[in-house]
Amino acid sequence: MQNVVVNGKDVPGLSGKTVLTGLNELGFDPETVVVEMNGEIVSVSDFDQIIVPEGAVLEVLRFVGGG
Protein backbone atom coordinates (compact mmCIF):
# COMPACT_ATOMS: atom_id res chain seq x y z
CA MET A 1 0.00 0.00 0.00
CA GLN A 2 1.34 3.38 -1.03
CA ASN A 3 1.83 5.85 1.80
CA VAL A 4 0.37 9.34 1.80
CA VAL A 5 3.00 12.06 1.43
CA VAL A 6 2.59 15.21 3.54
CA ASN A 7 4.93 18.12 2.89
CA GLY A 8 7.41 15.79 1.24
CA LYS A 9 7.41 13.12 3.97
CA ASP A 10 5.83 9.66 3.91
CA VAL A 11 3.07 9.32 6.50
CA PRO A 12 1.78 5.78 7.05
CA GLY A 13 -1.79 5.13 8.12
CA LEU A 14 -3.41 8.28 6.77
CA SER A 15 -5.30 7.00 3.74
CA GLY A 16 -9.01 6.34 4.21
CA LYS A 17 -9.32 9.05 6.84
CA THR A 18 -10.86 12.49 6.32
CA VAL A 19 -8.61 15.47 5.75
CA LEU A 20 -9.77 16.83 9.13
CA THR A 21 -8.80 13.64 10.98
CA GLY A 22 -5.46 13.62 9.18
CA LEU A 23 -4.73 17.22 10.14
CA ASN A 24 -5.60 16.55 13.77
CA GLU A 25 -3.46 13.40 13.89
CA LEU A 26 -0.52 15.31 12.42
CA GLY A 27 -0.89 18.07 15.01
CA PHE A 28 -2.11 20.83 12.68
CA ASP A 29 -4.79 23.26 13.88
CA PRO A 30 -7.29 22.91 11.00
CA GLU A 31 -8.25 26.57 11.38
CA THR A 32 -4.75 27.83 10.55
CA VAL A 33 -3.95 25.91 7.37
CA VAL A 34 -4.32 25.83 3.62
CA VAL A 35 -4.41 22.28 2.27
CA GLU A 36 -3.60 21.14 -1.24
CA MET A 37 -4.25 17.50 -2.12
CA ASN A 38 -2.89 16.18 -5.40
CA GLY A 39 -2.47 19.77 -6.60
CA GLU A 40 -6.00 20.93 -5.77
CA ILE A 41 -7.02 23.20 -2.90
CA VAL A 42 -9.31 21.45 -0.43
CA SER A 43 -12.10 23.78 0.72
CA VAL A 44 -12.19 24.21 4.48
CA SER A 45 -15.89 23.27 4.45
CA ASP A 46 -14.90 19.91 2.92
CA PHE A 47 -12.18 19.01 5.45
CA ASP A 48 -14.54 16.65 7.28
CA GLN A 49 -16.01 15.21 4.05
CA ILE A 50 -13.07 14.48 1.79
CA ILE A 51 -11.23 11.20 2.28
CA VAL A 52 -7.47 11.06 1.74
CA PRO A 53 -6.88 8.42 -0.95
CA GLU A 54 -4.00 5.98 -1.00
CA GLY A 55 -0.78 7.57 -2.27
CA ALA A 56 -2.18 11.11 -2.05
CA VAL A 57 0.26 14.01 -2.02
CA LEU A 58 -0.69 16.68 0.51
CA GLU A 59 0.82 20.11 0.97
CA VAL A 60 -0.20 21.68 4.27
CA LEU A 61 0.70 25.35 4.75
CA ARG A 62 0.40 26.29 8.40
CA PHE A 63 0.15 30.00 9.16
CA VAL A 64 1.83 31.32 12.30
CA GLY A 65 0.76 34.42 14.23
CA GLY A 66 2.48 37.77 14.04
CA GLY A 67 2.16 40.90 11.98
Added chain:
Amino acid sequence: MEVIERYARNLQGSYEPLRRARVAICGCGGLGSNIATALARIGVGYLKLIDFDAVEPSNLNRQNFFESHLGQDKPLALQEMLHNVNSEVQVEVEVVKIVQENAPALLQDVDIICEAFDNPKSKAVLANICRTDPVLSSKPYVGGSGMAGVLSGNTIRTRRLAKNFYICGDLEFSGADAGGLMAPRVLICAGHQANMITRLILGKDEVDDE
Protein backbone atom coordinates in the same frame (compact mmCIF):
# COMPACT_ATOMS: atom_id res chain seq x y z
CA MET B 1 5.63 69.32 -5.68
CA GLU B 2 6.66 68.30 -9.20
CA VAL B 3 5.92 64.65 -9.92
CA ILE B 4 9.23 64.35 -11.72
CA GLU B 5 11.11 65.47 -8.61
CA ARG B 6 9.19 63.25 -6.23
CA TYR B 7 9.97 60.12 -8.22
CA ALA B 8 13.43 61.13 -9.46
CA ARG B 9 14.99 58.15 -7.65
CA ASN B 10 12.29 55.63 -8.66
CA LEU B 11 13.07 53.15 -11.44
CA GLN B 12 12.78 54.57 -14.91
CA GLY B 13 9.53 53.55 -16.54
CA SER B 14 7.88 52.64 -13.23
CA TYR B 15 5.70 55.74 -12.85
CA GLU B 16 2.76 54.73 -15.03
CA PRO B 17 2.44 51.08 -13.93
CA LEU B 18 2.72 52.10 -10.28
CA ARG B 19 0.22 54.94 -10.69
CA ARG B 20 -2.30 52.58 -12.29
CA ALA B 21 -1.87 49.82 -9.69
CA ARG B 22 -4.62 49.03 -7.17
CA VAL B 23 -3.63 47.15 -4.02
CA ALA B 24 -5.71 46.03 -1.02
CA ILE B 25 -3.91 46.01 2.34
CA CYS B 26 -5.76 43.49 4.53
CA GLY B 27 -4.75 44.35 8.08
CA CYS B 28 -3.12 47.66 9.04
CA GLY B 29 -0.79 46.52 11.82
CA GLY B 30 2.94 45.83 11.87
CA LEU B 31 2.99 44.47 8.34
CA GLY B 32 0.19 46.47 6.70
CA SER B 33 1.09 49.92 8.02
CA ASN B 34 4.68 49.53 6.84
CA ILE B 35 3.82 47.88 3.50
CA ALA B 36 1.27 50.60 2.69
CA THR B 37 3.76 53.33 3.55
CA ALA B 38 6.42 51.84 1.25
CA LEU B 39 3.90 51.51 -1.60
CA ALA B 40 2.65 55.08 -1.09
CA ARG B 41 6.21 56.41 -1.20
CA ILE B 42 6.92 54.91 -4.62
CA GLY B 43 3.58 56.11 -5.98
CA VAL B 44 1.19 53.15 -6.06
CA GLY B 45 -1.94 54.94 -7.25
CA TYR B 46 -4.66 53.29 -5.19
CA LEU B 47 -4.54 51.62 -1.79
CA LYS B 48 -7.53 50.12 0.00
CA LEU B 49 -6.87 49.85 3.74
CA ILE B 50 -8.96 47.29 5.61
CA ASP B 51 -8.90 46.72 9.38
CA PHE B 52 -11.32 46.84 12.32
CA ASP B 53 -8.82 47.54 15.14
CA ALA B 54 -7.87 50.78 16.85
CA VAL B 55 -4.29 51.91 17.51
CA GLU B 56 -3.09 50.80 20.97
CA PRO B 57 0.09 51.58 22.91
CA SER B 58 1.38 48.01 22.35
CA ASN B 59 1.27 48.62 18.57
CA LEU B 60 3.83 51.43 18.62
CA ASN B 61 6.88 49.13 18.95
CA ARG B 62 6.47 48.08 15.31
CA GLN B 63 3.52 49.71 13.60
CA ASN B 64 3.82 52.86 11.57
CA PHE B 65 1.69 55.15 13.73
CA PHE B 66 2.30 58.12 16.02
CA GLU B 67 1.30 58.47 19.67
CA SER B 68 -1.28 60.99 18.45
CA HIS B 69 -3.09 58.12 16.66
CA LEU B 70 -3.81 56.16 19.87
CA GLY B 71 -7.48 55.20 19.99
CA GLN B 72 -8.13 55.91 16.30
CA ASP B 73 -9.29 53.27 13.84
CA LYS B 74 -6.14 51.92 12.22
CA PRO B 75 -7.23 52.38 8.59
CA LEU B 76 -8.15 56.02 9.26
CA ALA B 77 -4.92 56.70 11.14
CA LEU B 78 -2.95 55.05 8.35
CA GLN B 79 -4.83 57.05 5.73
CA GLU B 80 -3.63 60.22 7.48
CA MET B 81 -0.05 58.89 7.61
CA LEU B 82 -0.14 58.11 3.90
CA HIS B 83 -1.61 61.50 3.04
CA ASN B 84 1.38 63.11 4.76
CA VAL B 85 3.78 60.82 2.87
CA ASN B 86 2.25 61.16 -0.60
CA SER B 87 -0.97 63.07 -1.08
CA GLU B 88 -1.23 61.92 -4.71
CA VAL B 89 -2.14 58.39 -3.66
CA GLN B 90 -5.85 57.61 -3.59
CA VAL B 91 -6.53 55.86 -0.27
CA GLU B 92 -9.83 54.19 0.49
CA VAL B 93 -10.68 52.96 3.97
CA GLU B 94 -12.85 50.06 5.12
CA VAL B 95 -13.28 49.74 8.90
CA VAL B 96 -14.48 46.14 8.88
CA LYS B 97 -13.33 42.61 9.69
CA ILE B 98 -12.74 40.60 6.52
CA VAL B 99 -14.70 37.36 6.58
CA GLN B 100 -15.77 34.76 4.04
CA GLU B 101 -19.00 36.63 3.25
CA ASN B 102 -17.62 40.13 2.58
CA ALA B 103 -14.20 39.28 1.09
CA PRO B 104 -15.28 39.00 -2.57
CA ALA B 105 -17.05 42.38 -2.53
CA LEU B 106 -14.20 44.09 -0.65
CA LEU B 107 -11.44 42.74 -2.88
CA GLN B 108 -12.95 42.47 -6.37
CA ASP B 109 -11.84 45.96 -7.48
CA VAL B 110 -8.11 45.62 -6.76
CA ASP B 111 -5.29 44.04 -8.80
CA ILE B 112 -3.23 42.65 -5.92
CA ILE B 113 -4.27 41.38 -2.48
CA CYS B 114 -1.85 41.86 0.41
CA GLU B 115 -2.55 39.81 3.54
CA ALA B 116 -1.07 41.55 6.58
CA PHE B 117 -2.98 40.12 9.54
CA ASP B 118 -1.55 39.21 12.93
CA ASN B 119 -3.91 36.31 13.70
CA PRO B 120 -3.04 32.96 12.06
CA LYS B 121 -6.69 31.94 11.74
CA SER B 122 -7.47 35.18 9.89
CA LYS B 123 -4.49 34.53 7.61
CA ALA B 124 -5.80 31.05 6.81
CA VAL B 125 -9.37 32.28 6.22
CA LEU B 126 -8.26 34.92 3.70
CA ALA B 127 -5.79 32.60 1.96
CA ASN B 128 -8.44 29.90 1.58
CA ILE B 129 -11.01 32.37 0.21
CA CYS B 130 -8.56 33.94 -2.22
CA ARG B 131 -7.35 30.59 -3.52
CA THR B 132 -10.83 29.18 -4.12
CA ASP B 133 -12.99 32.18 -5.14
CA PRO B 134 -13.18 32.27 -8.94
CA VAL B 135 -12.56 36.03 -9.18
CA LEU B 136 -10.10 36.49 -6.30
CA SER B 137 -7.96 33.49 -7.26
CA SER B 138 -7.04 35.27 -10.50
CA LYS B 139 -5.35 38.07 -8.53
CA PRO B 140 -1.83 37.81 -7.09
CA TYR B 141 -1.91 37.27 -3.31
CA VAL B 142 1.06 38.29 -1.15
CA GLY B 143 0.87 37.16 2.49
CA GLY B 144 3.12 36.98 5.52
CA SER B 145 3.81 34.19 7.99
CA GLY B 146 6.66 34.10 10.53
CA MET B 147 8.49 37.36 11.33
CA ALA B 148 8.64 37.35 15.13
CA GLY B 149 11.43 37.92 17.63
CA VAL B 150 15.05 38.69 16.87
CA LEU B 151 15.86 35.50 15.00
CA SER B 152 18.12 35.90 11.97
CA GLY B 153 16.70 38.22 9.36
CA ASN B 154 18.17 35.93 6.72
CA THR B 155 15.55 33.24 7.30
CA ILE B 156 12.78 35.51 6.03
CA ARG B 157 12.18 34.77 2.36
CA THR B 158 9.62 35.28 -0.36
CA ARG B 159 8.19 32.03 -1.72
CA ARG B 160 5.78 31.40 -4.55
CA LEU B 161 3.80 28.41 -3.30
CA ALA B 162 1.40 28.31 -6.25
CA LYS B 163 0.40 30.46 -9.21
CA ASN B 164 -0.59 33.90 -7.87
CA PHE B 165 0.16 32.81 -4.27
CA TYR B 166 3.19 34.32 -2.53
CA ILE B 167 4.09 34.01 1.15
CA CYS B 168 6.87 35.96 2.85
CA GLY B 169 8.39 35.08 6.22
CA ASP B 170 10.19 32.24 7.96
CA LEU B 171 6.91 30.19 7.89
CA GLU B 172 7.75 28.88 11.34
CA PHE B 173 7.93 31.21 14.33
CA SER B 174 4.89 33.00 15.80
CA GLY B 175 5.08 35.89 18.23
CA ALA B 176 4.45 33.42 21.05
CA ASP B 177 7.21 31.05 19.81
CA ALA B 178 9.79 33.80 19.50
CA GLY B 179 8.86 35.73 22.64
CA GLY B 180 7.49 38.84 20.95
CA LEU B 181 7.22 40.93 17.83
CA MET B 182 9.83 43.59 17.16
CA ALA B 183 9.93 46.34 14.54
CA PRO B 184 13.19 45.29 12.82
CA ARG B 185 12.18 41.75 11.88
CA VAL B 186 8.53 42.65 11.18
CA LEU B 187 9.83 45.33 8.80
CA ILE B 188 12.02 42.78 7.01
CA CYS B 189 8.90 40.78 6.22
CA ALA B 190 6.94 43.93 5.34
CA GLY B 191 9.80 44.84 2.99
CA HIS B 192 9.65 41.43 1.34
CA GLN B 193 5.89 41.77 0.82
CA ALA B 194 6.12 45.35 -0.47
CA ASN B 195 8.96 44.38 -2.81
CA MET B 196 7.07 41.37 -4.21
CA ILE B 197 4.01 43.56 -4.78
CA THR B 198 6.20 46.12 -6.57
CA ARG B 199 7.77 43.38 -8.70
CA LEU B 200 4.32 42.11 -9.66
CA ILE B 201 3.19 45.63 -10.62
CA LEU B 202 6.30 45.96 -12.79
CA GLY B 203 5.64 42.63 -14.52
CA LYS B 204 7.97 40.30 -12.60
CA ASP B 205 6.10 37.31 -11.20
CA GLU B 206 9.15 35.26 -10.23
CA VAL B 207 10.53 35.51 -6.69
CA ASP B 208 14.14 35.23 -7.87
CA ASP B 209 15.98 37.08 -10.61
CA GLU B 210 17.53 35.24 -13.52
